[in-house]
Amino acid sequence: MRINYNVSAMISNNMLANNDSALAKSLERLSSGLKINHGKDAPSGLAMAKRMNAQIKGLEVAGQNASDGISIIETADGALSEVSDMLHRMNELAVKAANGTMTDDDREIIQKEIDQLKDEISRISDVTEFNGQKLLNGEFSLKGYTTKDDVKVNSYSADVEPQNYTIDSLPLSWNTEKEEFELSGEVTLGSEFPDDAKVEMKNNLLTITGGNGFEMVLDVSEADPETYDGSIPFQIDATGVGPMRLQVGSNEGQILALDIPAVSLKNMGLEKLDVTTPEKAQEGMEAIKGALNYVSSIRGSLGAYQNRLETTVNRLDITSENMTAAYSRIMDVDMAEEMVDYSTNQVLTQAGTSMLAQANERPSQVLQLLQ
Numbered sequence: 001m002r003i004n005y006n007v008s009a010m011i012s013n014n015m016l017a018n019n020d021s022a023l024a025k026s027l028e029r030l031s032s033g034l035k036i037n038h039g040k041d042a043p044s045g046l047a048m049a050k051r052m053n054a055q056i057k058g059l060e061v062a063g064q065n066a067s068d069g070i071s072i073i074e075t076a077d078g079a080l081s082e083v084s085d086m087l088h089r090m091n092e093l094a095v096k097a098a099n100g101t102m103t104d105d106d107r108e109i110i111q112k113e114i115d116q117l118k119d120e121i122s123r124i125s126d127v128t129e130f131n132g133q134k135l136l137n138g139e140f141s142l143k144g145y146t147t148k149d150d151v152k153v154n155s156y157s158a159d160v161e162p163q164n165y166t167i168d169s170l171p172l173s174w175n176t177e178k179e180e181f182e183l184s185g186e187v188t189l190g191s192e193f194p195d196d197a198k199v200e201m202k203n204n205l206l207t208i209t210g211g212n213g214f215e216m217v218l219d220v221s222e223a224d225p226e227t228y229d230g231s232i233p234f235q236i237d238a239t240g241v242g243p244m245r246l247q248v249g250s251n252e253g254q255i256l257a258l259d260i261p262a263v264s265l266k267n268m269g270l271e272k273l274d275v276t277t278p279e280k281a282q283e284g285m286e287a288i289k290g291a292l293n294y295v296s297s298i299r300g301s302l303g304a305y306q307n308r309l310e311t312t313v314n315r316l317d318i319t320s321e322n323m324t325a326a327y328s329r330i331m332d333v334d335m336a337e338e339m340v341d342y343s344t345n346q347v348l349t350q351a352g353t354s355m356l357a358q359a360n361e362r363p364s365q366v367l368q369l370l371q
Helices: 007-032 043-097 104-127 278-331 335-369
Strands: 152-156 164-169 172-175 180-183 198-202 205-209 215-219 234-237 244-247 255-258
Touching (some): 007 335, 043 104, 043 244, 043 278, 180 198, 255 278
Antiparallel strands (some): 152 215, 164 234, 172 180, 198 205, 244 255
């Protein structure tokens, strides 16, 4: 028996320290509910879990963004529904004005109501807002610019590639009776345009359409009939700037560009709507039909956007659910399993304390040998 070095006590003390440390970790996990409380617990697991947690938080905000986008579309569509109703009323008035039983005075009264409806359409376009941002004035439509001062880009579809386009010649003549430009020859388009591109001129708007949804509208209403030169080539810069970009994902570049064309009398072809004669009323009926098609097209596009956003919200919810489950598997402790470990460590700690006390008593037994 030795008294200078109590090896039994040292062994008991080391085991007690290990068991006490394990018991402290179990207590920490049980009280926090987390399997990983410090970087030392699982360095790679903690790094992975923190990345997941950041993505989960981002997915929650992205879902809110997509829901806000749905609210925007519903606001715009509600306003366009009113515009459609007014266009239907204008069509009724134009049909009435085209009837031979109407006098010129009757048509003047009808024209006054049509003018009021036109003003109201313009007002709706100007005041429809969401969070202080106007929705129907073209602010969130695709923007483009030309190198010719008297030719402007009115709009173009999302299927137009964001690049420069060249028009080698745009021959126009001024129709004095209608007070608008008409095509006086063939428009020469650059090779950037689709091979099957077609050109139509109406209400001072040149519409170029092609396959795969290509559509570009140029506005020549600011051109001076006396100085306009359609033989000068010019370029069109389709920059793509303008659409409302909704961040519908947790990572960079996960956006949905929401293009809302301007709902203006010019774009609808109603700027000069006049039903004061039977002939003009007939033309007005055709113009209103085109306006209805224009508004219906916008509403159809908004509906497609809304379907995409609703699908996006569902996808984000499912992704967030799966990511949260994965995060939980890494970070959350299994309480039942940890309680088993806690009970084991608690018993071992109590036993170790008892054995250390007994090991410390062993040297005192040497006194019996010295009597």
